[in-house]
Amino acid sequence: MDADRIGRTLARIAHEILERNRGVEDLALVGIRTRGVPLARRLARAIREIQRRDPSTKLGVDPGSSAVDIPTGALDITLYRDDLMRTAVGAQPVIRRTEIPFSIDDKRILLVDDVLYTGRTIRAALDALIEFGRPKAIQLIVLVDRGHRELPIKADYVGKNLPTSVSQSVQVHLTEVDGRDEVEILES
Amino acid sequence: MKKDLLGIDDLTRDEIYLVLDTAEAMREIGQRPIKKVPTLRGKTIVNLFYEPSTRTRTSFEIAEKRLSADTLNIAVATSSVLKGETLADTAMNIEAMAPDMIVLRHASSGAGHLLSRICRSRIINAGDGMHEHPTQALLDAFTIREHKKRIDGLKVTIVGDLMHSRVLRSNVLLLTKLGADVWVSGPPTLVPTGIERLGVRVSPAIDEAVTGADVIMMLRIQQERMHGAFIPSLREYFNIFGMTKARVARAKPEVIIMHPGPMNRGVEIASDVADGPYSVILEQVANGVAVRMAVLYLLAGGADAD
Numbered sequence: 137m138d139a140d141r142i143g144r145t146l147a148r149i150a151h152e153i154l155e156r157n158r159g160v161e162d163l164a165l166v167g168i169r170t171r172g173v174p175l176a177r178r179l180a181r182a183i184r185e186i187q188r189r190d191p192s193t194k195l196g197v198d199p200g201s202s203a204v205d206i207p208t209g210a211l212d213i214t215l216y217r218d219d220l221m222r223t224a225v226g227a228q229p230v231i232r233r234t235e236i237p238f239s240i241d242d243k244r245i246l247l248v249d250d251v252l253y254t255g256r257t258i259r260a261a262l263d264a265l266i267e268f269g270r271p272k273a274i275q276l277i278v279l280v281d282r283g284h285r286e287l288p289i290k291a292d293y294v295g296k297n298l299p300t301s302v303s304q305s306v307q308v309h310l311t312e313v314d315g316r317d318e319v320e321i322l323e324s
Numbered sequence: 325m326k327k328d329l330l331g332i333d334d335l336t337r338d339e340i341y342l343v344l345d346t347a348e349a350m351r352e353i354g355q356r357p358i359k360k361v362p363t364l365r366g367k368t369i370v371n372l373f374y375e376p377s378t379r380t381r382t383s384f385e386i387a388e389k390r391l392s393a394d395t396l397n398i399a400v401a402t403s404s405v406l407k408g409e410t411l412a413d414t415a416m417n418i419e420a421m422a423p424d425m426i427v428l429r430h431a432s433s434g435a436g437h438l439l440s441r442i443c444r445s446r447i448i449n450a451g452d453g454m455h456e457h458p459t460q461a462l463l464d465a466f467t468i469r470e471h472k473k474r475i476d477g478l479k480v481t482i483v484g485d486l487m488h489s490r491v492l493r494s495n496v497l498l499l500t501k502l503g504a505d506v507w508v509s510g511p512p513t514l515v516p517t518g519i520e521r522l523g524v525r526v527s528p529a530i531d532e533a534v535t536g537a538d539v540i541m542m543l544r545i546q547q548e549r550m551h552g553a554f555i556p557s558l559r560e561y562f563n564i565f566g567m568t569k570a571r572v573a574r575a576k577p578e579v580i581i582m583h584p585g586p587m588n589r590g591v592e593i594a595s596d597v598a599d600g601p602y603s604v605i606l607e608q609v610a611n612g613v614a615v616r617m618a619v620l621y622l623l624a625g626g627a628d629a630d
Contacts, residue, residue, distance in 0.1 A: 215361040215621075221367075221625060231350070267360070268358075
């Protein structure tokens, strides 16, 4: 996927979010560190853009109000991983800040990650999120679904289904983190 | 990171920054409605304290619990140590019950190193005699960095009982490693010979030492370790080395005043300074939990293969 394709994919997902949730009421975006965070921010921008162009999408919002910003947070799931402490040698994974500056109680949380693979990251993220409160619902958004699930987890919004073999790896590059937008499959 | 944390001496610059950055992330956990993460589930941590401690022991215990470790505290007053058991024997008996980490406070310098040699468990030094207190120095550095956004190039003045202070030693090692300009001041009887070899500037005149300081760190007069006449009287000590508003005024306008606790009000620090606007003493205590969570997390994984 190139930059243009990533942009159009995110715009499509933004439309799907508005359609499925009938507006933005109670929605909040939470990106999983690292690359889920810029994706969540881009989706928030894309949704605001759609509302600005087409006020009819502002369902559930005061008719007079301008476009509504969806609260956006960042989640680091390292401390919830199921593979911590399993190796006898080697440094611990680096932990970054979790920043969820709003209450998730009774919100519909849109959880965002770049690649869905085994499902273990999402399992950890669900555990982490629940500690912040009791959301009304959690929906999962991924840019790429590469298959090979090891847990019963399924995304609600998928940018692209990318059939891969286990020996391959999928690298998502985003301008905010890597200086360019690209999704590539690497043979190992 | 190595297997144990015995002193700042063991840490590289990068490892110190790794601890501080990890603590930054850990602090957020303390602000959640549920202040707990499952990371150290199933790990057993023994807090073995041979000296009285409120702050450090409580801080370690809260940090351990927030990471979901199983903790137990052994206070010497209620243990077999009173029946004459040696530190090594106590340690080997605890070790036989297979804990994952031992947090040790002991009155003898090097007690952690002894345990490190005979125990498989990871050892964290929570203060050994007059040697080191690494987690205190790390939380001090965390507090300084939070206020000043850097440590490199700051003038840090440490005043008080330099001789008996493990907090001093750990702080000097850490701050000089990160490039701070460290000044120390205290009564000549309490300045260890050769301290300038650690890379600090020694000034017996406190007024000179605090002039232009970004950070002032006060040390406690440790009467329990003073076997001899080091100072004429506590009142005289306060007059000559106590931190007063007038002395604070010589430092930079945005100076921060630190103290590792417990404070002797009216001995090394005036009450109106301890409770004043420049004081970050209670922030140090709050940051201690996050820093100790970071240390526990980083040590709990595999040690570097070396």
